[in-house]
Amino acid sequence: MFCFQCEQTAGGKACTMAGVCGKSALVANKQDALTGALVGLARAASGKKPSRRAVELMIDGLFATITNVNFDPERIDDLKRQIEEEKDKLGGAENFSETALWEGDPDIVSLRSTLLLGIRGMAAYAHHAYVLGKQDQEVNEWFFKGMRAIGEEHTVEEWLDLLMEFGHVNLKCMALLDEANTSAYGHPVPTKVSTIIEKGPFIVISGHDLHDLKMLLEQTNGKGINIYTHGEMLPAHGYPELKKYPHLKGNFGTAWQNQQKEFMDIPAPVLFTTNCLMPPKPNYSDRIFTTAVVGYPGLVHIPADEKGYKDFTPVIEKALELGGYPEDHVMAGINGGTELITGFARNTVLGVADKVIEAVKTGAIRHFFLVGGCDGAKTGRNYYTDFVKQTPADTVILTLACGKFRFNDLQLGEIGGLPRIMDMGQCNDAYSAIQVALALSKAFNCDVNELPLTLVLSWYEQKAVCILLTLLALGIRNIYIGPSVPAFFSSNVLSVLVEKFGIKPISTPEQDLKAILG
Ligand code: FSO
Ligand code: SF4
Numbered sequence: 001m002f003c004f005q006c007e008q009t010a011g012g013k014a015c016t017m018a019g020v021c022g023k024s025a026l027v028a029n030k031q032d033a034l035t036g037a038l039v040g041l042a043r044a045a046s047g048k049k050p051s052r053r054a055v056e057l058m059i060d061g062l063f064a065t066i067t068n069v070n071f072d073p074e075r076i077d078d079l080k081r082q083i084e085e086e087k088d089k090l091g092g093a094e095n096f097s098e099t100a101l102w103e104g105d106p107d108i109v110s111l112r113s114t115l116l117l118g119i120r121g122m123a124a125y126a127h128h129a130y131v132l133g134k135q136d137q138e139v140n141e142w143f144f145k146g147m148r149a150i151g152e153e154h155t156v157e158e159w160l161d162l163l164m165e166f167g168h169v170n171l172k173c174m175a176l177l178d179e180a181n182t183s184a185y186g187h188p189v190p191t192k193v194s195t196i197i198e199k200g201p202f203i204v205i206s207g208h209d210l211h212d213l214k215m216l217l218e219q220t221n222g223k224g225i226n227i228y229t230h231g232e233m234l235p236a237h238g239y240p241e242l243k244k245y246p247h248l249k250g251n252f253g254t255a256w257q258n259q260q261k262e263f264m265d266i267p268a269p270v271l272f273t274t275n276c277l278m279p280p281k282p283n284y285s286d287r288i289f290t291t292a293v294v295g296y297p298g299l300v301h302i303p304a305d306e307k308g309y310k311d312f313t314p315v316i317e318k319a320l321e322l323g324g325y326p327e328d329h330v331m332a333g334i335n336g337g338t339e340l341i342t343g344f345a346r347n348t349v350l351g352v353a354d355k356v357i358e359a360v361k362t363g364a365i366r367h368f369f370l371v372g373g374c375d376g377a378k379t380g381r382n383y384y385t386d387f388v389k390q391t392p393a394d395t396v397i398l399t400l401a402c403g404k405f406r407f408n409d410l411q412l413g414e415i416g417g418l419p420r421i422m423d424m425g426q427c428n429d430a431y432s433a434i435q436v437a438l439a440l441s442k443a444f445n446c447d448v449n450e451l452p453l454t455l456v457l458s459w460y461e462q463k464a465v466c467i468l469l470t471l472l473a474l475g476i477r478n479i480y481i482g483p484s485v486p487a488f489f490s491s492n493v494l495s496v497l498v499e500k501f502g503i504k505p506i507s508t509p510e511q512d513l514k515a516i517l518g
Helices: 025-044 050-064 073-089 105-133 137-151 154-183 210-220 231-238 256-262 311-321 348-353 353-362 382-390 402-406 427-443 463-471 492-500 510-518
Strands: 192-194 203-205 226-228 247-252 269-270 289-290 300-302 339-342 369-373 394-398 421-423 455-457 480-484
Touching: 025 050, 025 073, 025 137, 025 348, 050 073, 050 105, 050 137, 073 427, 073 463, 105 137, 105 154, 105 210, 105 394, 105 492, 137 154, 137 231, 154 210, 154 463, 192 231, 203 210, 203 231, 203 311, 203 480, 210 226, 210 311, 210 382, 226 231, 231 339, 256 463, 289 311, 300 311, 348 353, 348 427, 353 427, 369 382, 369 402, 369 427, 369 510, 382 402, 382 455, 382 510, 455 463
Parallel strands: 203 226, 203 269, 226 247, 269 289, 289 300, 369 394, 369 455, 394 421, 455 480
Antiparallel strands: 192 339
């Protein structure tokens, strides 16, 4: 096996024996073969309009290879078999050799990998939009174009152009998902979220898929079962059409890498709608359920029927059987806080744009930081907690994705009635952050890079890659990135990124804050 797609890759280089994430060599090799087959599918679809099924298989095949999504060799085989069938219907084509994915000139491998990993990330967003009935032709077509490109030879310049083109397409895909989520569930509003788990039966729902949450809320309505979000599902509390359910009670636990500790002997089932699933420990594995592209051998999987409906009865029965905690159970955040706030997506922030602009003009707000991205298990991520704690009182922290669990329970006070930490949502809600930045640059009549705004990103898996490429394609410079530089950036590629985009690997909070605030 060879895999270097995530931040916890072995030795900071590559997993070659088994994945640090728990992925076996068998599954890694099957995922590579699956990827080769997707290139074959894209080749077969060249010059044709891919069928609905081909698009679905392209998106789900890519999504299934994202870190912490699918560990089940049979499911990967089954996906590949369906892809081959669909490819034959399109007239057939040769698959890309799976070893060619990761072999050759280090700079070309680096550029090809960066594009492939970005495309994998975008597939997750396209999937969530798709289940809500939203598609974009340009995005769909680009999956095929991009995968064909993966199977071709290109010069360094051509790869860089492809990466920038991809970044713009991913912006469209994030916009599509924003439209899908907000048209289905309304625009998020600021919402306080409790971390106290009330006594009685409950279900924890993890991952990013709001459509799954909505179905689960409907099926548990009036059944005496409470629903708690976990990880990236936290921002769901801000959506009017989801928060109206009184049994959507609060949030359970922190970011994904703490699940093996937090789910220990949990008296409730947990439903994983997307990443990040870790190999479950025996003392709770009977409580973990998967759905959509998520899979793990031996876990109960909830499939969708032809219309997309999912019957969550096995999860509901498990919740009733386990019965929940006998008394209310407090699950404090990393810093001991028991109340979180979410719902500061673009509509809310732009709704108070006048206030924000005024605060910047009067000097009440000196600087904005977007401290966002993934959390992870490796050391060095305390940087983000320390960074936020050390930001001066006249600065505002926008945040998104699961990295926020490092500091979202801190009480950092307010500026002009706005909290100093504003949670904009999931990783895909980077779209909201981009919209706010563009609106501010318009209001101040300046370039985005001239705004008093600095992006301090933490990365773990491939969705962070697609977002980074979008930010670079938009011309956003001087982004701080950590906790480490991706293993798939060769030293030459990293030099290009530093030179062209001013990308900065994080150092220490003290040093970086000094450099930013001057
Ligand atoms: Fe976290 Fe996992 Fe959102 Fe990622 S839950 S790490 S960027 O999948 O998706 O932030
Ligand atoms: Fe290793 Fe990450 Fe790949 Fe898992 S996803 S095998 S941890 S590089």
